[in-house]
Amino acid sequence: MTEQNFIIESxxxxxxxxxxxALKGVSLDFMPxxxxxxxxxxxxxxxxxxxTLxxxxxxxxxxxxxxxxxxxxKDIYSPKMDTVALRKEVGMVFQQPNPFPFSIYDNVAYGLNISGMKDKQKMDEIVEKSLRRAAVWDDVKDKLNKSALSLSGGQQQRVCIARVLAVEPEVILLDEPTSALDPISSAKIESMLVELKERYTIVIVTHNMQQASRISDKTAFFLQGDLIEMGQTRKIFTNPKEQATEDYISGRFG
Ligand SMILES: Nc1ncnc2c1ncn2[C@@H]1O[C@H](COP(=O)(O)OP(=O)(O)O)[C@@H](O)[C@H]1O
Ligand SMILES: [Mg+2]
Known part of the structure; x- marks a missing residue:
């Protein structure tokens, strides 16, 4: 066994x-x-x-x-923990794209503005870099001052991901980020996430088994507040240890 350097240990x-x-004693660790x-x-x-993360x-x-x-x-539930800083380190993306009713640019620059960044050139660079990493730059580069609400759902979701990236998180949490999107938009987000993992640790909730098996390295199966098993995605989908996992991934319930 090699030494494991988990970024998150729960x-x-x-x-x-x-x-x-709702959670009955979950222990789960994440590799960077x-x-x-x-x-x-x-x-x-x-x-x-x-x-909880x-x-x-x-x-x-x-x-x-x-x-x-x-x-x-570091214990994130320590009273000393600054939750605003924590949520920059561990950003979150939701099922429904939730852009602010501002321009595309201001959505992505939001966290930078809050933290008092004044250097406009630096801000432009970060906004562009974040939109590029979120695979939406080509869609929006000519209309950065337009409302983010004018974009399609898939574009809005990628702008929301860019907004998270702009504050340089280490970990990105996504809760069913593609379940409100069409298959083409979903595929764009999937391939973007696979690219993002070069830099970030990603935890994604999905009810789409194909999505989990296409993009994840590890899969954790939950049932009624318990973690049933966690392991290499290929193993979980081909040869799980637990009968309940087998039943779920083969579509017998759920
Ligand atoms: N804000 C809440 N208040 C009370 N119960 C909640 C709340 N959110 C979720 N629950 C309950 O906790 C359990 C787990 O919910 P959730 O984490 O949303 O499950 P999942 O994301 O797997 O569908 C469910 O029984 C749900 O009804
Ligand atoms: Mg849920």
Whole structure:
């Protein structure tokens, strides 16, 4: 066994919405610069788990989280943790594209403006670089001052990804980012994610088995708040250890 340098380590994570236990002791680690897919039937806790990784559940009332989650060895639930900084390090993309009702440029520059960047030339460079990495530059380069809301859903989603990239995250969380999109837009986002993993660690929730098997290195299967198994994607899809995984990936439920 070689030494494993996980970027995120989560141990025995329980999450309660009020009294309802939505995560029942999940332990899951992530290697840098890999794509990990979280799969499982609706309601099994995929989104809930994803949100624990950048403390987005903190925004929901009456949520209790126990266990530990470390990013680069630091406990992200420590009272000392700056959650604004954490959410820059660990960016998030949602199912429904959620651009702000601003220009394309201002959407991508948003985080830079917030952090007080004044250097316009530097900002232009970062906006362009982020849009290029998000594979949407050619679509928008001639209309950066147009409203992001004028774009197609697939373009909006890629602009939202560019907005996350602009603040230089280490980890990108995506919650079913293509499930509201057509197949061509989805394919563009899939190939973009495979390119992005050269620089970023990616965790993606997907209910699309083909998508998980096409783009992810590792797959984690959740069921009713438990992590059932996690491993190399090829192994999970061809020779899983657990019967429940086999049943799910072969379409027997879910
Ligand atoms: N904000 C919330 N308040 C209360 N219960 C929630 C909330 N969000 C999710 N849940 C519940 O937690 C469980 C896991 O939900 P979720 O993480 O959204 O599952 P998935 O993403 O796998 O479909 C479900 O039973 C769901 O109803
Ligand atoms: Mg979900």
């Amino acid at each position: 141990k025995d994570v329980h999450l309660y919405y009020g009294k309802k236990e 610069k890999e794509i990990t897919a979280l799969i499982g039937p609706s309601g099994c806790g995929k989104s809930t788990y994803l949100r 950048n403390r987005m559940n903190d925004l929901i009332p009456d949520v209790t989280v126990t266990g530990t989650i470390k990013l680069n060895g």
